[in-house]
Amino acid sequence: MSTLAPPGYGRGIALVVEHFWTWYRRNWRASVVSSVLQPLLFLLAFGVGFGSLVDARAAGAVGGVSYLVWLAPALLAVSAVQSAAFESTYPVLSGFKWQRIYLAMTAGPISPGQVALGHLGWVAVKLAGTGAVFTVVVALLGGAGGPGIVVALLVAVLTGSAVAALITAFAATVQTDGGAFNAIFRFVIIPMTLFSGTFFPVDRLPGWVQPLAWVSPLWHGTELARAAAVGGTTTTVAVVGHLAYLLVLLVVGTVLAMRLFTRRLAR
Amino acid sequence: MSRAGVRREAPAIWRLLPAGSYAGRSSALLLRSATASKRAWLAFASGFFEPVFYLVAMGQGLGSLVGALPGPDGTPISYAAFIAPGLLAASAMNGAVFDSTFNVFFKLRYVRLYDAMLATPLGPVDVALGEIGWALVRGGLYALGFLAVMAGFGLLTSPWALLALPAALIVACAFAAVGMAATSYMRSWQDFDLVTLVILPMFLFSTTFYPLSVYPRWLQIVVEVLPLYHAVELMRGLTTGVVGPGLLGHLAYFLVMGAVGVVLAARRLDALLLR
Numbered sequence: 001m002s003t004l005a006p007p008g009y010g011r012g013i014a015l016v017v018e019h020f021w022t023w024y025r026r027n028w029r030a031s032v033v034s035s036v037l038q039p040l041l042f043l044l045a046f047g048v049g050f051g052s053l054v055d056a057r058a059a060g061a062v063g064g065v066s067y068l069v070w071l072a073p074a075l076l077a078v079s080a081v082q083s084a085a086f087e088s089t090y091p092v093l094s095g096f097k098w099q100r101i102y103l104a105m106t107a108g109p110i111s112p113g114q115v116a117l118g119h120l121g122w123v124a125v126k127l128a129g130t131g132a133v134f135t136v137v138v139a140l141l142g143g144a145g146g147p148g149i150v151v152a153l154l155v156a157v158l159t160g161s162a163v164a165a166l167i168t169a170f171a172a173t174v175q176t177d178g179g180a181f182n183a184i185f186r187f188v189i190i191p192m193t194l195f196s197g198t199f200f201p202v203d204r205l206p207g208w209v210q211p212l213a214w215v216s217p218l219w220h221g222t223e224l225a226r227a228a229a230v231g232g233t234t235t236t237v238a239v240v241g242h243l244a245y246l247l248v249l250l251v252v253g254t255v256l257a258m259r260l261f262t263r264r265l266a267r
Numbered sequence: 268m269s270r271a272g273v274r275r276e277a278p279a280i281w282r283l284l285p286a287g288s289y290a291g292r293s294s295a296l297l298l299r300s301a302t303a304s305k306r307a308w309l310a311f312a313s314g315f316f317e318p319v320f321y322l323v324a325m326g327q328g329l330g331s332l333v334g335a336l337p338g339p340d341g342t343p344i345s346y347a348a349f350i351a352p353g354l355l356a357a358s359a360m361n362g363a364v365f366d367s368t369f370n371v372f373f374k375l376r377y378v379r380l381y382d383a384m385l386a387t388p389l390g391p392v393d394v395a396l397g398e399i400g401w402a403l404v405r406g407g408l409y410a411l412g413f414l415a416v417m418a419g420f421g422l423l424t425s426p427w428a429l430l431a432l433p434a435a436l437i438v439a440c441a442f443a444a445v446g447m448a449a450t451s452y453m454r455s456w457q458d459f460d461l462v463t464l465v466i467l468p469m470f471l472f473s474t475t476f477y478p479l480s481v482y483p484r485w486l487q488i489v490v491e492v493l494p495l496y497h498a499v500e501l502m503r504g505l506t507t508g509v510v511g512p513g514l515l516g517h518l519a520y521f522l523v524m525g526a527v528g529v530v531l532a533a534r535r536l537d538a539l540l541l542r
Contacts (some may be wrong), residue, residue, distance in 0.1 A: 033460040038467060045471035052481045053333045061332050179310055186313040191320050200328035 006109035016105060016118020017125065024126070034086070035130035039079035040137055046199060047071045047143060062201070063232050065145060072143035073152035073229035074198040076134060077221040080127045080160030085189050087123045088164045089181040092171035095119070102265055112265035113258040116172075120165055120254060127160040128153070144229070151228035159221030162246050165253025166217075172260035192218045220245050288537050289392035296384065296397025297404070304405075311405070315412045318358040322351055322416065325476065336478055339500070339509040351422045352502035353475035355413050355435060359406050360495055361466065363439040366402040367446030368462050372453055381540055391536040395529065399443045406439035407432065417506065425508020434505060434518070438498040441521040444528025451535035469495040494524060 007015060024031075051067035062070040095102040095115075102115050110118075131153050138144055167184065174180050195205065195212055196219040202210055213219040220242040227234035304311045330346030338344035374380035381394050389397075410432055417423050446462075453459070473495035479487050490496050497517040504514050 030457050030460065033463055037464070041468055041471055045468075045476065049472070049481050050329070050333075050477050053336075053477050057334060058332045067332075179307055182310045183313060186316060190317060191324075194320055194324035199325070200332055204328045204331040205324070206327065 009114065012110045012114040013118045013121060015110065016115055017122045019101070019105070020119070020122040021125075031130075035079070035083050035126075036133050036137070038082075039075050039134050042078075043068075043072065043075055043138065043141065043143065047075070048141070063230060065230055068141070068143045069145045070226070070230060071199065072138045072145075073149060073156075073225035074222045076131055076138070076149075076152055076156040077159050077218060077225045078193055078196075078198050079134060080131055080156040081163050081218050081221070082189060082193065083130065084123055084127060084160035084164035085167055085185065087126065088119075088167035089171050089184065092119065092168055093174055093177075093181075096172070096264060097175075102261070106265045112261040115265070116168065116257040116261040117254070119168060120161065120257065123164040123168075124157055124161045127157045127164075131156050145231070146229070148228040148231070152225035155221055155225040155228060158246050158250070159217055159225075162217050162221075162249040162253060165250055165257055167253075169253050169256035169260050172257060172264055192216045195219075197222050217246060217249055288390040288533065290388050290390050291393070292389050293393040293395075293397035293400060295387075295389060296394060297400050300397070300401040301404075314358075314362055314405070315409050317361075318354040318409075318413050319416055321354050322347065322413075322420075325350055326420075329476070333477075337480075338507050339504050340507075344507060345422075347420065348422045348424070348507065349478075349503075350476055351417050351420075352431070352506045353473075353499045355410060355417070355431065355506075356438060356495060356498035356502045357470050357473075357475055358409055358413060359435040359439040360442045360498065361470070362406045362409055363402050363442040364446045364462065364466055366405060367398065367443040368450045368453075368459065371398055371447060371450045372456075372459075375450070375539070381536075385540050391540050392533045394540070395447060395532050395536055398447060399440060399529070399532075402443040403436055403440055406443075407436050410435035410439075423506055425506070425510075427504075427508045427510050428506045431502055431505045434501050437518065437521050437525070438501070441494070441525035441528060444525045444532055446528075448528050448531040448535060451532060451539055469493050474499050494520065497521065 047068035051071065054061065054067040102112070105115050106112050135144070135149055135153050138149065170184070171181070191212075195209060196202070196216045197213060198218070202213045202219065205213075223234070224239065224242045224246075226232070227239065326345075326347030329350075333346060335343035335345055336349045338349065381391075384394055385391070414423070414428065414431060417428075449462070472490055473493050474490065475495070479490060479496075482490065497520045501514055501517040504510055504517075
């Protein structure tokens, strides 16, 4: 009788990612609406519909490009953040509590830290995949200003991953039910979507709201994605600052998530 | 059985429905919902904030990009005054649809709440009316809160705005009834993507955020068929005080929609629960 050697650290993470992929390969249709159609509808409604008003009345208000081109990279970031937030709430609680998949995984040689990394790795892969589909649709609709939209896609994945890491860490502390998640969506994700410069420049808001944008990871992601896709007057210092902020959030969230997964699963 | 006796007390209209489906006790379900929501008060209260966030962000931010837009009678109104009634109508729709689809499905298939209720002297029509009634109470509170916010921003320019609250209730009622009927056909959570697929485009395209005139004519006709378009027009007319017989047409749309929804929902629940 032969025994299998326990997987190495990286292989263990890959196995966790593979678990999610195996499920997704059979059930991807269920998420097409939320991950691709939803941002597409926003793009049509605001980029094309509302954009025709902006282009006719306020040409130049959004940096000299058409509103659709200006909006597209920001929508990439928004849809990555929204999808990341969803993937890091109910599925995580379910892994601990309802389906208990995390418990099954850690019953073998895979550690809780690897499970956390695997979950976050899967979210990043999924964001990249659905984001790529959305990017192609944007380009077909004429919303891509140039090849920079590909860089915007990478920025969107980074932003989404940072948010996913933070929310996953939080979700690992939730014991009861989804009430806390509803609060996150209502009081964090939706205001973040509305006040992070997605649909209009942040400087159009009253002065006291603007500091809210500075703490919002989405605002940093949007600024970066837009700078990559549209160009404009962004300085190197600003780019480095935005990138550093997102990376710090990603690292802090990941470390927290690994610790909290370990605390909850090692019992 | 006391069913026959109960049926005699009920008004004649209920004889259209299968026997024993209405006992006149839907208020019991209302009480039950009120008790249950005491524990989830945060989720309950948070429903009020979403349209307010949209109003503050979009009214100020998008408004600064496009300025004033033509109101119902063609005179320009501020962008905030333009979208506020749209958001009021949309939140009436969203609240009603969410309550009557996700929540009802959960109670119907998972908690088996209605099966438990039917073991008591409640009929399927009591259940349907109770659920729709609760959605109305909830939607009414949200609409009242949002109207207060609109008044605070100075966006209510006419006494007709007082009628926006009952109008929001009628709109919510019609959406809840149709949502409930739709829920009775749902097989799994995957089917709820279809709900999103109907609700989200309506929210985005039914003149909530910009006037109908940006569309080509054929698309305008499509939008004019959608229920939310009529809700938005109704609210916009009332809050800006542009009131004419046309509003009665919008109202009639929802009365018909609600009636069809209630009858369909009751019949389907009957079939599902009294099998």
